[in-house]
Amino acid sequence: MMDDIVATAVPEPATVPAPTPPQVADVVVEPATAVAVAPPTEPRVAKPASGPTVPEGSLPTNATLSYDVKGRAKGFNYSAGGTLSWQQTGNTYKADLEISAFLLGSFQRISTGLITEQGLVPQRFVDRRRNNEKTAVFDRDAGVIRYSKKTPDAALLPGAQDQLSVMLQLAGLLNARQQLVEGDVISVPVSSDSDAEVWRFEIGAVETLRLPAGDVTARRLIRQPRKPNDKTVEVWLAPNLGRLPVRMRLTEPNGDFMDQLLEDMPEMVSEPNPAQENPKAVP
Template identity: 30%
Template sequence: MSEPLTRAHLAPALLFSLVLHLLLLGGLSRFDHVRENAAPPVPETMLITLATVAQAPPPAIPASAEPPPAPVAPEPPPARKPPSQRADAPASLDLPLAGAPDSAVPAGRTTEERPPPVEEEARADVASTPVESRRDGDVIDDGRTHAYDDDYTPPSPRQMLIGEARLEFDVFRGGSLHIGRTRYHWVHDGTRYRMETVTETTGLAGLLKPLRIDQSSEGELTDSGLRPMRYEQDARQAKPADEQVVFDWANNRVMLSRGEQRSEHPLLPGSQDMISLWLEVIWRAQVGGEFDFSVASGRRYSPRWFVPDAETSSLETGFGRLLVQRIRIRAQPGDNQVEIWLAPNLRWLPVRIQFTDRKGDVYDQRIRQIEYDKRTLSATPGTTAATTSGESLTPQVPKEPDMDIPIFLR
């Protein structure tokens, strides 16, 4: 049988157990002291959390911020809204994109307000400008400027003047008294021209005071206008003396003669004589705008200013109501004041010419007949003699022709 355990037997065992525990506790303390300077172990849960954060996508841009503008083609440059409209966006979004053009839409202007390229503006302005439709004297549009065409050249008289035309006017004094007729005839071949007029009293005036005046002008047609060479006036059955004007363009001199009187003057560019001025007016009216030139007769050489109305109007004529362009011809004191009405639908031919002399007497030429381009237009009988309200219908005897005879009779 085994020997029973006694206190004597347990004492050594307890001592051994105590020593063993002391040894174990001393070794663990030294082990822990060595590991005090080492990083503490990372908990497994923390490792899992970090791995999750590393795999998560970047945080989304706040809903109030606008995405940065996407790069676009160099033309047109990308436009960005003003900073005031992007107050909520991050500051980095306001930086220009790499490779984007430096030009930007000015502050305060949105993408929709970006101005079009200069070329588009020019094309838009040209499209909105009336285009001239001049074709050898036909009706043209109101716009007569060519600000966008550096190569534009105004049409010349060769293009704008009818090759040959005959016009006949009834002449009235004071608006109602029919005293005579005036006939115009011209012809040109594109290089030279010749024009003739005949004015004579008719009816009762012709019986009481017979008068006939023939005028002629000849010269050249150039791109810049008519260039008269010689003007003559032959007065028959009347006091006015014969007149003559010679234009010396080579030496820039103009010589005037009236009866025995002679004078010479420097010749100014664009100068005309008493009847070539009508052809000059016809083609210049088609070019448009105001113009001026000097006019020579046998007794004086003075400037004239031509002022067209801003808009066309209508005029009752022997051919019916016509579209007309009125031009006022202004002269120095002592010269007659003239108004002329041109009909664009009749190749810009004159249909009325009114003269006011220095005494205030009015002489009115109203169209009676036109021949051009193998066409003949005749006024309805009696229509050219229409009177103005308030005018007397009592026949009047015209004054005896004298030095104050109207410009178209001199």
């Protein structure tokens, strides 16, 4: 499957801003660094941009995406179908991802919340697997994320997302900050259905993906595991589709994975200056 991917880097050199002390912010962008002559250290954190994090019009427009899903679970390969429904109504949003596989049953994630000048503000996250449902409620008055199943609360950090909304928030961030380059890192607090932690997405190259929907140009972002049992999270955002996710891949430490590949081109087409992310021609 991976042989179908043609990675093509954008010829835009990364610059190194003057180092600044680490700061806590709703969105943190860590610049790419030059080749080090000393032992590698954690990249310094750039000052957050002033003003809205995700200005109005930066989020992708409403769309329903269908995916061809390939994966492996407990050593068995499987194929499935999936859909992602992304809807904005006024200042509210709903994202609904559903995957159904023969023998494995259905898997659904739903994120609902508000849209502000900071982008998505989740209020409730639902994870359904067969007959089991878990929820995360973002209680902003109390400053905590409350989980079902008697799981302890987690601190609600500024800019926190859930595991579904973060994919759309990243799209809005890249639409709003087109100066971001390969090697930059975006740090976002992310909640699952049972805990929360900061995810660090490294911005990768622009690639031409050979998908069931056809050839699509997309920017790859990757979250590497940072502790035992962490999963690798990869997402490819297409500028010609408002940076909606045309591919999403989750890989477990044991090698199990789920790879969602865009099956059909959606009717909507939004182009927030995609010329800045055209890949090199492949000889």
